[in-house]
Amino acid sequence: MASSGVVGNTSEETFDMLCSACKEQNINKEAEKYCVDCRDYYCSECLKLHSTLPALKGHKLLGKEAGQSGQLLMVPTERCERHDFKTVDMFCQNHDQIGCGTCIAVDHRTCQDVFYIPEFLKSRANVIPEFLQRMKNIENKFKEFLKTFSDEIDDLKANKQREIETINTFAKKLEDKIKEAQRDAISKVEERYNKIMTKINRDIDNIKREQETFETTKSFIESTVMNNSQAFVAMKLNGNKIATTEAASDVIAKIKLGRRVHFTLDPKFEEISKERMCLGYVNIMPYSFEYKRAADIKLNSDTKSCGVNGSCVLPDGSILFADRSNKNLKLVDGFALTVIDHHDLKTKPWDVCCLDDKEVGVCLDNENKVKIFKVDQKLFYKYELSFSFSCRGISYCDNTLYISDSKSIYMCSLDGSILKTFASNFTSSSIYNIFVSKQSNSIFVSDGSIGKGVICLSSEGNISQIISNEIKWPHGFATAYDGKVFACGFWSDNVILLNEKGEFENVVIGKGLSSPQALCFNCQNGFLYIPKNDNDSVLIFELE
Template identity: 50%
Template sequence: MATGGVSADTSDEILDHVCSICKEQNKNVNAAKYCVDCHDYYCSDCVDIHKTVPALKGHKILDKEVGQEGNLPMVPTERCERHSFKPVDMYCQSHHIVGCDTCMTVDHRTCQDVFYVPEVVKTRKNVVPEFLQRITNVETKLQDFLKSFNRECTDLHDNKLEEIETVKRFTKSFEERIKEAKKDAIDLIEKRYTELNEELQKNTDNVQKEVKNVGSTTAVIDSAFQNESQAFVSMIFGEKSVSSAEKLCRDAEMIKLGKRVKFLLNQQCESLLAKKKLPRKNEMFAF
């Protein structure tokens, strides 16, 4: 139990009756007196101020020893903002609402269940403790939710970091496979180029050989052109060379040019990449 007139700025302290004036200044000070006319509680300092106001000198102040339970009357200290700060001491049970006597007269004059708050609390001793328990229960649940959400936030953050590391491992592994596949692909291109180039060079060499042979035959015949007999003999000797060249021309006509090395991304590799899976090295490229 707090001592009257001693200020306490924390709302956690339990006071018998809070000084009405100090309460307006957000201070918790235990009341020592009660003014019947003002319907206000006053601490020792504030009651002295009350006595100095000429208009309030005739008010009845309950002057009893502070500190003994039940000395001061249990009446509401809340003031009505609508009606000149009258005490909020009436309760309409029909609408489950409190107000001053003017509020009840104006807004609830047809209600049958309007009671004086101090009389209500006498018959409903457990209503406030039950409400406080209700608050405690909901606060406990809210705190549990906060703990769960905080854990979830931590777990979600950890999950993010884990998945980032997974992506890094994935891309590193993928990069290594790409490097290996790149080397293999270049090697395959070089090999295919070598094969095509060797085939082309072989055909080129054969044609050049026949060109040389045909040229030699022509030169021999031309040199003996004035001697028809010798030219005829040279023609017979050159017949084989010309026939070979003619055959080569027929074969060359069958050769398809335009062969090129073509690099393609394997369709299976594309499918695996679309599924965010790592293809094996030999699944990446096609030629």
């Protein structure tokens, strides 16, 4: 028989398995059992001691062959915490739960598919490898995640550097332009200064010449004063010279001095210098918004819940809301989100848009009018334009007003003259709002017809895109960055993003808007304002 090892012992017998405890004492004794928990072999004598110790009584004992034959891998060693640390060696397939024999007897006595775990695994050799492979797959996924996110950091750093370089390049161009303008201004100052200096120096030279002539004549006459007769002759001979010099002095005395060079800043640059300069806007693509809070825009004089049909953001960041329910315009501070002024219209407004020079236009569909207001911390009524059609949607681009009724779009000058009309072949009398892209001159139309959505027209009025699957019953529009456009859906309760050609890009807000009818976007702080329908609050979302 093969010995399990050379042992210093008086016994000459050899055994297949030696008692681990005896072996430690150089005693050569044959093992009877293998303890799974101790991972040791025990002879019959040591086994008695092992069985009497309370801490070892619950250990799993197997035949001595288990330690070598590989049977150990099929024997559970986990103890049950519910039942005196019995071995967890049973499996209920019906409930996919494991437990000790007592657990199975108590909790799964009616279950049909209950197995002793070692026996269960004999016929399902792939269970453990598959689980190990599953863990390996998870491990590989996390390694891939770490690599992907690490690569993302590298790409983000490169992206950051590119954007900073873009800013620096633009700032350098701006700096070069300013320096060029500075050189031109200095050159003009120098030119004007040199002209004045040339004239003054010419006058000084003339004065010196006249002075020299006078001094020569004066010296000659003074040299003859000892002889009155000669002095009289000298006086008469040089009288004309003295008279000429005297006349020259009168002319010189009339020369006006005090001219100074003065530089006047161009009003456009003076206006820029008063305000905080902004090179551009920082945004994260694709657009992602986070809800911030709601702001109350109800006035004490309002008799109904606010129902905003149109809104726009002014250059100073303030916001104008056209409250159809209460027949007024509300001017809201874009940062404090408080109403700072309002104007009672006496009739229901529909849409509103920003014009140039701090002006806004608001459509009054029931009166066939567009009223123009100047906005400077307050609303100042200026004038109104009257038309033969009901004024609903309004937009402004390149000194031209675009106004729609329910079925057509009219291009108008600022004095109300109609320049061009787009016929109603693109909608069935259901236009709500319109928007014109300054980048592409595309015209966006919110069509309330069943099955229609946002219609994008070319500058000639031809249909280029129809977006109907991603938005239902669209209403308001708002300009985004890079010529892109936001549109809100009343039925779909969402906000979508379209590019300047009218192509759908993505849904930026997908729920919780309470049937929006208007929205506006502040490019300065990345805030999107969406009034709640028939409510007094405006939802505020911030660009992440």
